[in-house]
Amino acid sequence: MGLQQERAIRTRRLLLRSAAEIFDREDYSSARLCDVSARANMSTGALHFHFANKEDLAQAVVSEARGILWRAARLAYERNSKPLQALTDISHTLGQLLAWDVVSRAGLRLDNDRSRKGRSQFIHPWHACVQRLLDRARREDGLAGHVQLRGLTCAVVTATTGMGVLIKGGEGDRIRTAFTGFWQGFLPGIAAPDTLGGLNPGGTDDVVDHAVTASRYLPYVPENGVGREVVASRAR
Template sequence: MGLQQERAIRTRRRMLKAAAELFDREDYASARLSDISARANMSTGALHFHFANKEELAQAVVSEARAVLWRAARLAYEKNSDPLQALTDISHTLGQLLSWDVVSRAGLRLDNDRSRKGQEQFIRAWHACVQRLLDRARREGSLAPHVQLRSITCAVVAATTGIGVLIKGGEGDRIRLALTGFWQGFLPGLAAPDMLGDLNPGGTDVVDHVMRASRYLPIDGDDALGAQAAASGRT
């Protein structure tokens, strides 16, 4: 990679972070490109060289967030052999990442912002991921026989997404506590009785492993899209 290309990548990332910080602090409608460019320490003209308008910039933040979140989700999935523990660990991983990474946090909110006609792609992909893991749990006998997959999938998605949307920066401990409480109340009605003792509602060491990896590993867009497709059952 040449020096000019590296500089362009760093500049783009600086713009995305500045935009995410403003979108995280204000809503999409209130955020102004002039404020974003000032936060990135560059001119509005330089910002327009990379992004035609605010919507294009917001979509870039959403795409970056989706790549980061689904890379982390895939890593957590690959480290778990039990689908219910995988589901628990993925939710904790995403909660920690949303607390730590402003781009992921802003991207999730922008994706669900009705003022910009967000496409809710993350929620739809998360719904498919939850459904796939619960389907697998049923096939493997770790799901309680009375569980109705459709209603339980909706409940898990609603609860975890609701917690995710409310996350603020630096609230990792509080978010882990909230998700632990959710799984402590939810897993006893979800798991087969002989499986419950093997599940950790607070998440396993997989969560910390993935968070360390997410801080230092570069995100590849194609790889992240593959992760999203795998999570939603399309690969």
Template sequence: MGLQQERAIRTRLLTPKSAAEVFDREDYASARLSDISARANMSTGALHFHFANKEDLAQAVVSEARGILWRAARLAYEKNSEPLQALTDISHTLSQLLSWDVVSRAGLRLDNDRSRKGREQFIHAWHACVQRLLDRARQEGGVAAQVQLPALTCAIVAATTGIGVLIKGGEGDRTRLAFTGFWQGFLPGLAAPSLLGGLNPGGTPDVVDHAVAASRYLPYAPEEEVDAEAATTG
């Protein structure tokens, strides 16, 4: 791989993170390409070489964030066979990622920003995830008989997404408390009485810690990704 191609790859990797840092500080409408290019230490012209406009950059941030969050969700899911506990653990895992990873946080906010087109990639995927886990819980007898799953699915998606959009950087402890409080109030009306006592609304510590720790290697590490690209193409 030539030096110019390597620089192009590095720029393509670094720029969405720089954009995320600006989008995290400003809303989509207020963020300026000049601020993003300055954050990425490049000219606005160089920025336009890789991204056509602000929406193109926003889409790159959302796409990267979605990959980070759903890889983390998969890690949490694979560590827990009980669907309601898995759902609780996934929500805690994603909330912790939103607290410490600026790309994830900015991506979620951009996806819910009403001034943008092409939104709601996250909420549709999260809705499908919640629905599948609740369906499985009902099949396994883990859901209380009176529960109407479509209504509960919408309520869980709305509440957890709303909390997620409000998360700021470095608020891991407060975020954990918020989601623990949500599940403390929600699980008693959702879970079958025989299962409720075995569920942990604070998340399974080993599962959440594993998923969050492993996910720290998934977001931006440009030098590692460039090396990996070189190894596979060189």
């Protein structure tokens, strides 16, 4: 890779982070490109060299966030053999990453911003991930017999997504407590008695810590369908 290309990549990533910081503070309709370029200490011309308009920039933030979050989810999944614990650990991992990483946080919020088009890049793969893990828990007799998978999937997706959108930077401890409280109240109602005793609603520390820490150092390389049921591919 040549020096000019490396410089272009660094510039683009700086603009993405600056945009994420603006989008994390403002909603999509209020955010201004001049504020993004000023925060990056660049001209608006330099910004437009990399991004055609505000939607193009927002989409790039969403795409990067999607890659970071789903790669972290996969890391958490790969270290867990129990589907309900894997689901719990993944939620804790994503919560911690959202509290730490402004790009992930801004991307999720942009994807839920009703003033934008082309949304729902997070909710559909997350729904598929939750559904497949719950399906697997049912096949392995880990769910209580009365549980209806469709309703349970919607409940988990809605609750965790809502919590994720509300996360602010630097709230790692509070977010861990919030997700722990959610699973403490939720797991007893859905897990089979023989399974419940082996579950930790607070998340598996080494699994969550590994997934979050590793995600800090993994460069994101855009791929087709990077967020498409990333955990599900190994849960079949």
